[in-house]
Amino acid sequence: MNPADLQRYKRLLIARLDELSSKRTAAASLAPGAGDLQGDVIDQANADAEADLHIRLHQSDSHLLRAIEDALARITHDRFGVCETCGSPISKARLEAVPWTRLCRDCKEREQSAA
Numbered sequence: 001m002n003p004a005d006l007q008r009y010k011r012l013l014i015a016r017l018d019e020l021s022s023k024r025t026a027a028a029s030l031a032p033g034a035g036d037l038q039g040d041v042i043d044q045a046n047a048d049a050e051a052d053l054h055i056r057l058h059q060s061d062s063h064l065l066r067a068i069e070d071a072l073a074r075i076t077h078d079r080f081g082v083c084e085t086c087g088s089p090i091s092k093a094r095l096e097a098v099p100w101t102r103l104c105r106d107c108k109e110r111e112q113s114a115a
């Protein structure tokens with residue numbers, strides 16, 4: 001892969017990483033405070049649902065965060081853009097859409113149909 005492309009994917013990954021960490025900070029400041037909803041069952045239920053949503057968002061974000069960090073590590077170690085399963089180069093279109101991917105499209109499809 002040529003160095004200009006690599007730099008571009010690196011920028012995409014870092015931008016996404018920034019986006020995720022600012023979202024994380026925002027979610028933390030929105031987390032419902034404890035104590036002041038006591039006695040109101042409906043509000044309590046809403047607060048629980050909201051807390052639940054935050055946790056779920058947080059989990060999928062953590063997953064993505066890890067994938068992005070891995071991708072940046074692969075750039076550093078000169079292994080970026082190569083499918084981990086079959087060793088083929090991953091297409092530019094795919095890297096453009098999901099720069100943190102570890103699999104080429106064929107392997108990803110095989111993985112999904114196997115699951």
Ligand SMILES: [Zn+2]
Nearest residue numbers: 083086104107
């Ligand atoms: Zn592959």
